[in-house]
Amino acid sequence: MSDPLLVVRDLHVTYRSSRGPVPAVRGVSLHLDRGETLGLAGESGSGKSSMAMALLRLVPVGTTITGSVTLAGEDVLAMKPGRLRAVRWAEAAVVFQGAQHVLNPVHRIRRQIQEAIDTHRGNGKVADLLEQVGIPRWRSDAYPHELSGGQKQRVMIAMALACDPELLIADEPTTALDVMVQAQVLQLLADLQRDRGLAMIFITHDLSVLSTVADRLAVMYAGRLVETGPAKEMLRGARHPYTKALAAAFPTIGDQSSRLAPSGLAGDPPDPMAVPSGCPFHPRCPIATEECAATMVELHEISPGWEAACLKL
Amino acid sequence: MVGLALMTLFVAMALLAPVFANRSELQAAAGRNNPNLHAPNGKFWLGTDEIGRNVFALVMWGARVSLYIGLLATVVAVVIGSVLGLIAGYARGWVSRVMLAIDDFFLVLPFIPLAIVLALLLGRSPTIMALVIGGTFWAGGSRLIRAQVLSLRERGYVERATALGASSRHIIMRHVLPGVAPLIIANASLIVPGAILAESTLAFLGLGDRFSPSWGKVLEGAQASGALTLNAWWYYLPPGLCIIGIVLAFTLVGNALERIFDPRLGDR
Amino acid sequence: MTTRLVLKKLIDAVVLLAMVLVFNFFLFRVVDHDPLAKYRGHSKLSQAQRTAIIKRFGLDGSKWEQFVRFVDRTLHGDFGRSFNSTRPVVSEILDRLPNTLLLVGISTVLTIAIGIRIGIRAGWQRGGRFDRISTPFSMALYGTPEFFLGMLFLAFLGAKLGWFPTGGVTNPAAHYTGFSAIVDRARHLVLPVATLTLGYLGSYSLVMRTSMLDTLREDYLTTARAKGLRDRDVMRRHAVPNALLPSVSLIAIGFGFIIGGAITTETVFSYPGLGLATYQAIGNTDLPMMQALFMFSSVAVIVFNIFADVVLTFLDPRIRVGA
Numbered sequence: 001m002s003d004p005l006l007v008v009r010d011l012h013v014t015y016r017s018s019r020g021p022v023p024a025v026r027g028v029s030l031h032l033d034r035g036e037t038l039g040l041a042g043e044s045g046s047g048k049s050s051m052a053m054a055l056l057r058l059v060p061v062g063t064t065i066t067g068s069v070t071l072a073g074e075d076v077l078a079m080k081p082g083r084l085r086a087v088r089w090a091e092a093a094v095v096f097q098g099a100q101h102v103l104n105p106v107h108r109i110r111r112q113i114q115e116a117i118d119t120h121r122g123n124g125k126v127a128d129l130l131e132q133v134g135i136p137r138w139r140s141d142a143y144p145h146e147l148s149g150g151q152k153q154r155v156m157i158a159m160a161l162a163c164d165p166e167l168l169i170a171d172e173p174t175t176a177l178d179v180m181v182q183a184q185v186l187q188l189l190a191d192l193q194r195d196r197g198l199a200m201i202f203i204t205h206d207l208s209v210l211s212t213v214a215d216r217l218a219v220m221y222a223g224r225l226v227e228t229g230p231a232k233e234m235l236r237g238a239r240h241p242y243t244k245a246l247a248a249a250f251p252t253i254g255d256q257s258s259r260l261a262p263s264g265l266a267g268d269p270p271d272p273m274a275v276p277s278g279c280p281f282h283p284r285c286p287i288a289t290e291e292c293a294a295t296m297v298e299l300h301e302i303s304p305g306w307e308a309a310c311l312k313l
Numbered sequence: 314m315v316g317l318a319l320m321t322l323f324v325a326m327a328l329l330a331p332v333f334a335n336r337s338e339l340q341a342a343a344g345r346n347n348p349n350l351h352a353p354n355g356k357f358w359l360g361t362d363e364i365g366r367n368v369f370a371l372v373m374w375g376a377r378v379s380l381y382i383g384l385l386a387t388v389v390a391v392v393i394g395s396v397l398g399l400i401a402g403y404a405r406g407w408v409s410r411v412m413l414a415i416d417d418f419f420l421v422l423p424f425i426p427l428a429i430v431l432a433l434l435l436g437r438s439p440t441i442m443a444l445v446i447g448g449t450f451w452a453g454g455s456r457l458i459r460a461q462v463l464s465l466r467e468r469g470y471v472e473r474a475t476a477l478g479a480s481s482r483h484i485i486m487r488h489v490l491p492g493v494a495p496l497i498i499a500n501a502s503l504i505v506p507g508a509i510l511a512e513s514t515l516a517f518l519g520l521g522d523r524f525s526p527s528w529g530k531v532l533e534g535a536q537a538s539g540a541l542t543l544n545a546w547w548y549y550l551p552p553g554l555c556i557i558g559i560v561l562a563f564t565l566v567g568n569a570l571e572r573i574f575d576p577r578l579g580d581r
Numbered sequence: 582m583t584t585r586l587v588l589k590k591l592i593d594a595v596v597l598l599a600m601v602l603v604f605n606f607f608l609f610r611v612v613d614h615d616p617l618a619k620y621r622g623h624s625k626l627s628q629a630q631r632t633a634i635i636k637r638f639g640l641d642g643s644k645w646e647q648f649v650r651f652v653d654r655t656l657h658g659d660f661g662r663s664f665n666s667t668r669p670v671v672s673e674i675l676d677r678l679p680n681t682l683l684l685v686g687i688s689t690v691l692t693i694a695i696g697i698r699i700g701i702r703a704g705w706q707r708g709g710r711f712d713r714i715s716t717p718f719s720m721a722l723y724g725t726p727e728f729f730l731g732m733l734f735l736a737f738l739g740a741k742l743g744w745f746p747t748g749g750v751t752n753p754a755a756h757y758t759g760f761s762a763i764v765d766r767a768r769h770l771v772l773p774v775a776t777l778t779l780g781y782l783g784s785y786s787l788v789m790r791t792s793m794l795d796t797l798r799e800d801y802l803t804t805a806r807a808k809g810l811r812d813r814d815v816m817r818r819h820a821v822p823n824a825l826l827p828s829v830s831l832i833a834i835g836f837g838f839i840i841g842g843a844i845t846t847e848t849v850f851s852y853p854g855l856g857l858a859t860y861q862a863i864g865n866t867d868l869p870m871m872q873a874l875f876m877f878s879s880v881a882v883i884v885f886n887i888f889a890d891v892v893l894t895f896l897d898p899r900i901r902v903g904a
Contacts, residue, residue, distance in 0.1 A: 056807060058803060058806060058807055085809040085810070085811065086809060087809070088806075088807055088808065088809035089807060089808045089809045090809065093807070094804075094807045096800060096803070096804060096807075101799055101800045101801055102800045102801055102803070102804045103801055103804070104801040104804075104805070104819050104822075104823070105801075105823065105897075105898070105899060106822045106823055106826075106896070106897065106898060107818075107819075107822075108898075115808065115810070115818070116808045116809075119808060119809050119810055120809060143898040143899070145898070145899050159804075159808075414596070414600075417597065418597060418600050418601075418604075420834060421597060421834070421837065421879075421882055421883055421886055422601070422837065422879055422882070423837035423838075423840045423841060423878045423879060423881075423882045424837055424838065424841060425838070425840070425841025425842075425844060426840065426841065426844070426859065426874060426875045426878045426879070427875065429844075429859065429863060429871070429875075430608060430609075430871055430872070430875050431608075433863060433866060433868070433871060434608070434609070506724065510724075510726055513726050514726060514728065514841065514844075514845055517726070517728050517845055517848070518844065518845065518848065518859075518860055518863055519860065519863050519864055520863060529726070532726075532728070532729060532732065535732070536728075536732060536848075536849060541732055541735050541736040541739075541740055541747075542735075542736070542739075542740040542747065544736070544740065544741060546736070549729075549732055549736070553725075553726070553729035553732065553733070556724075556725075556726055556729065557721065557724045557725050557726075557729075558724075560723070560724035560725075561720060561721070561724045564720065564723070564724065565720075
């Protein structure tokens with residue numbers, strides 16, 4: 001139990017596009033213990049989802065992944081396709097942003113959950129799984145379009161639990177749900193995580209969401225980590241100027257007005273094909289100096305268990 | 314690129330036909346003194362047909378007829394399709410429903426039999442053939458345009474313009490038409506090959522003008538004269554290959570245009 | 582719910598059929614001022630003969646009377662007599678129907694089955710070896726008029742190599758019986774079926790390929806992959822069922838074009854079915870025959886479309902329950 005469940009070292013993810021290679025993740029290292037929840041935050045385009053999907057090599061054909069991903073002692077990037085398929089869902093499952101089209105519209109939800117169980121010869125029961133996420137058993141015959149957004153998200157969570165994984169990757173699981181439902185789904189995930197001793201990577205662009213679920217936070221910008229540390233302390237007083245701006249953008253959970261007009265974060269995230277020199281955040285940073293544009297800065301410890309990549313810290 | 318090159322070639326063929334072959338060579342009398350169904354030689358580059366006419370001349374002039382009918386039919390189809398599509402998308406209530414029913418009707422009716430009936434009743438000159446084909450070929454395009462208008466309307470600025478008191482005519486001309494214009498152009502370049510194929514089919518079935526023959530009409534002659542069993546390949550291969558070439562040319566260009574105008578399709 | 586939906590589709594179809602009927606009537610009577618202008622040798626007829634013929638073809642009385650009579654006769658399967666053979670049009674059609682059903686039936690099934698498979702495979706591995714070969718091939722087939730394809734088959738496989746008969750449905754010279762008669766019949770079918778099948782294969786496989794490419798973008802395929810499914814199962818269970826949906830109605834509309842293709846294919850191979858009858862009706866300006874053939878093909882296409890709509894209702898739960 002002393003070994004971390006997941007160790008990521010110097011991960012790079014580069015997509016292929018008609019305009020040339022797109023480096024979405026540019027050297028991320030992190031680790032996750034069993035039963036621990038890591039909140040992974042950043043704007044869209046920061047590379048957080050690419051990083052998470054690369055953990056299971058769920059990337060389009062032609063994408064290159066380098067570095068190493070060690071899940072329960074095994075190198076995921078070196079796995080043969082058969083072994084990789086066995087690891088997917090059985091060891092690490094994904095909760096996608098379920099409100100939209102992550103469920104197949106032509107199959108009943110029962111069949112879609114059963115398919116995951118059968119693929120991995122598990123012995124979970126669809127009805128039990130649905131009950132655990134608060135969906136009545138009789139709904140298992142429903143098609144996705146007959147369910148509300150929140151219900152679809154619950155079905156997605158039930159499906160993720162079907163093979164009793166050790167790691168749950170939740171990719172913006174509450175985005176696109178309305179505020180009440182967001183809070184319910186968040187609570188459900190927190191409860192399940194605690195009861196089952198799941199390790200979880202919770203991805204979001206909304207820092208405030210993480211306060212209820214995360215043990216540690218990692219903040220990404222332009223394909224790199226800019227700050228990582230204990231969740232409570234970081235949410236109380238972020239140190240990196242980007243994290244501060246991100247925290248200011250979403251003061252309270254699901255605050256719709258602030259989502260539409262994030263305060264304190266002017267400008268757009270950089271184009272992954274033209275990342276600024278030095279610290280990539282310097283063009284938008286309120287405290288940047290000339291030095292920031294010239295010097296590439298690595299994560300360094302600023303207090304025990306708390307690291308940031310900023311020259312000013 | 315290949316499409317554009319092929320297209321240029323065929324347009325050049327149509328334009329330069331009079332340079333290479335005199336129009337009188339298409340008349341029945343032109344072949345009176347020539348050998349019938351003769352293999353290609355120095356004088357007749359593509360041999361002769363069953364009444365001694367120069368196949369090369371037929372093929373060159375065929376480019377003219379096929380392109381003329383194909384393009385005119387497309388214009389007709391695009392005009393009808395755009396107008397009805399705009400109305401069907403813009404109007405509400407029963408007008409929209411009636412338009413949709415008419416559209417459904419023409420979409421479902423088997424095209425070739427319908428065109429045969431019309432051509433049989435109206436006549437067989439190239440212009441009439443073009444009108445017949447255009448008049449029956451618009452339903453798919455009108456549906457596309459209707460869908461686009463509906464999605465433009467959802468974006469709200471039409472509603473705003475209405476609220477500001479703009480007339481329907483003004484809204485259609487200023488706001489809706491610019492939004493659907495690229496779609497109309499891309500759709501048009503995809504109607505051309507269909508119209509050319511349709512024309513060749515009708516001509517092959519005997520609904521064409523014998524003395525301004527399109528490629529389909531030349532093929533009909535080849536079929537009827539027994540060129541197939543007599544192994545007179547020079548008679549049927551050139552016009553057939555021309556049809557394939559021109560259809561591919563327009564299809565490739567149309568697909569490229571569609572990709573330019575609708576970036577969503579970019580990676581197809 | 583399903584029953585109500587099917588019922589609604591049936592009503593739609595009846596409306597469509599009624600429109601065909603009205604359209605047909607106007608097409609043949611209003612466009613043409615002198616009903617006998619197209620009748621062969623009409624200038625030599627006496628007044629009595631003219632009246633008799635006009636009456637025989639139901640062209641007397643006011644337009645409204647004509648229309649009522651026309652609908653009544655059509656519903657009773659009475660399409661008048663052929664200008665050419667003077668036999669009832671219905672018996673002309675019924676005589677030839679089995680040949681055409683055989684040709685169009687086999688070809689439609691083959692085109693759809695093969696075209697869909699090619700499209701699925703090409704779309705699933707876009708840019709792969711199969712796609713790079715099959716898609717230009719489909720494009721070329723799409724660009725080829727089916728009758729030209731038929732002419733090539735006839736000239737090379739028929740006339741030159743002599744592998745297959747070049748026309749007809751049976752060999753009239755040899756009086757085959759039993760099994761050899763079936764073989765003879767089948768041999769006559771090979772080239773026409775190959776022509777009609779290949780003639781429409783290209784457009785079907787291209788339609789299916791596009792639909793497949795659209796489906797590949799869907800999130801539920803990532804879900805299926807994340808679940809640890811084999812690629813083959815992701816395709817078979819998740820991509821294909823969804824990609825088929827938009828293709829169904831396009832396939833149904835395409836059936837109208839297959840019918841057009843049957844006309845030229847039968848013409849090329851002198852295959853005595855409704856297509857050849859159409860060609861002959863054009864040659865003889867045989868309006869009653871043409872009118873019936875047009876009516877008949879419209880009905881066939883409409884029926885095929887209802888069938889496709891009903892199939893779609895069963896394939897797509899969103900239509901079934903949501904409507």
